[in-house]
Amino acid sequence: MYAFIYARVGNRADAEDLTQQVALKAIPRLRQGAPASAIRGYLFATARSVLGSFWSTRLGLSQAELHEDLAMAVPQGPPSDESTERAQRILAALSDNYRRVLELRFLHGYSLKEVAAEMRSTVGAVKVMQLRALRAAAKVDPDA
Amino acid sequence: MREKPENRIARIVDDLLHGRRLRLRAGDAEEKEAITAAARFAAARQGPQRMSPAFRRRLAQILESTPEEPWLTRRAALVAGLGVAAGALAGGVVGKALAPAPGSAPRVASKPVLPVDGKWTDVGALTDFAEGQGKLVRAGAVGAFVFRRGQSVTAVSSICSHLPCELWWDGGARLLDCPCHPASFTAEGKPSSPAYPLPDLNEVKARVTAAGRVEVLGT
Numbered sequence: 001m002y003a004f005i006y007a008r009v010g011n012r013a014d015a016e017d018l019t020q021q022v023a024l025k026a027i028p029r030l031r032q033g034a035p036a037s038a039i040r041g042y043l044f045a046t047a048r049s050v051l052g053s054f055w056s057t058r059l060g061l062s063q064a065e066l067h068e069d070l071a072m073a074v075p076q077g078p079p080s081d082e083s084t085e086r087a088q089r090i091l092a093a094l095s096d097n098y099r100r101v102l103e104l105r106f107l108h109g110y111s112l113k114e115v116a117a118e119m120r121s122t123v124g125a126v127k128v129m130q131l132r133a134l135r136a137a138a139k140v141d142p143d144a
Numbered sequence: 145m146r147e148k149p150e151n152r153i154a155r156i157v158d159d160l161l162h163g164r165r166l167r168l169r170a171g172d173a174e175e176k177e178a179i180t181a182a183a184r185f186a187a188a189r190q191g192p193q194r195m196s197p198a199f200r201r202r203l204a205q206i207l208e209s210t211p212e213e214p215w216l217t218r219r220a221a222l223v224a225g226l227g228v229a230a231g232a233l234a235g236g237v238v239g240k241a242l243a244p245a246p247g248s249a250p251r252v253a254s255k256p257v258l259p260v261d262g263k264w265t266d267v268g269a270l271t272d273f274a275e276g277q278g279k280l281v282r283a284g285a286v287g288a289f290v291f292r293r294g295q296s297v298t299a300v301s302s303i304c305s306h307l308p309c310e311l312w313w314d315g316g317a318r319l320l321d322c323p324c325h326p327a328s329f330t331a332e333g334k335p336s337s338p339a340y341p342l343p344d345l346n347e348v349k350a351r352v353t354a355a356g357r358v359e360v361l362g363t
Contacts, residue, residue, distance in 0.1 A: 010186030060170030087188035106185040127150040138177030
């Protein structure tokens with residue numbers, strides 16, 4: 001559950017807060033004898049509602065406006081490399097420049113300055129490219 | 145002056161890549177797709193994550209310091225369920241039963257489903273229904289869970305009173321669970337948890353004929 005949440009918020013502090021919320025909400029309601037699939041479904045349903053209110057609160061949106069991919073499906077197996085594979089599939093669908101800037105920033109941890117040097121560009125141009133690449137990445141359906 | 149979107153996103157990405165909390169503000173909603181994509185890329189960079197031992201201890205303490213209820217094994221559920229990879233949950237380690245809350249706040253009984261020009265639909269022989277176990281039936285456009293009580297039957301709508309999702313019958317817990325959010329209802333259509341107050345399920349009219357057939361008022 002923690003991995004599921006972390007994969008969606010990308011930082012430890014928020015992932016810990018949200019996991020705690022899920023625990024406090026869901027654990028008291030787990031029942032002995034309930035089928036494992038029901039427990040999984042229940043925990044993920046709670047995680048999704050907690051994630052939904054996290055994003056809507058942080059962004060000042062109603063949940064209806066959020067219209068956000070919270071990955072509604074319950075993962076079938078262990079989360080293992082789910083988020084890494086998903087990221088790779090998205091990157092593969094992007095144009096070369098967008099893929100490069102996101103790879104350097106997120107996968108290799110380059111600073112904007114380092115990316116600019118690597119791509120023979122300027123920091124300002126890399127910032128714009130980073131924004132456009134993220135917008136484009138958000139439009140890719142990794143399951144397509 | 146308003147920050148340019150590329151600078152704003154650069155700052156958010158920088159926070160994420162340094163493991164800092166997401167500090168967002170209302171104006172960021174315009175770039176919500178880019179921000180959520182950035183959060184997922186930042187997570188992918190780290191690979192699958194597990195709870196730190198310190199957080200696990202803290203969480204266990206918080207759970208154990210909350211007021212006791214008729215369930216005991218928060219720590220077990222925590223360690224087994226929330227801490228490890230989600231797949232481990234399939235192992236079915238569960239806390240103790242939470243008894244449906246007795247004496248929860250009185251609620252207005254939900255109205256029965258009375259379709260215009262409704263008609264009684266045969267949904268099976270009474271002997272097809274196990275005592276006290278919910279069975280999903282359809283009477284035209286009306287979906288219902290029918291419960292046998294001796295020689296009579298009762299029925300509630302199969303649709304959750306909060307989110308419009310079809311419930312399922314958890315025979316072990318004897319509750320109707322909503323797949324869309326953490327809510328469940330008793331066979332009488334009452335929400336099972338006082339912590340999550342919801343309207344009752346709509347009643348569906350059901351009867352047993354002289355021939356021992358169960359009929360539900362549908363379309």
